[in-house]
Amino acid sequence: MPRKQQGWITFQSSPEEMQLLEQYCKQSQRTKTDVLRSLLRSLQPKLLKQQGKQLDSSDAELDLF
Numbered sequence: 001m002p003r004k005q006q007g008w009i010t011f012q013s014s015p016e017e018m019q020l021l022e023q024y025c026k027q028s029q030r031t032k033t034d035v036l037r038s039l040l041r042s043l044q045p046k047l048l049k050q051q052g053k054q055l056d057s058s059d060a061e062l063d064l065f
Helices: 015-028 032-056
Strands: none
Touching: 015 032
16 A cells, blocks of 8 residues: 655654653553654644634744643
């Protein structure tokens, strides 16, 4: 099956962050890619909500969590 256009995201993390991700993946039986992709997708509603607030106030900051 052909894949849609895709890109790579590479970043550094602390050993503690990596351990947290690995523990979560093991507990949830999901891959790191799946967990991180879900996290990114969860940002969209928050971004849209924040953009709506910015229409009312131009100095609002994006609150991701």
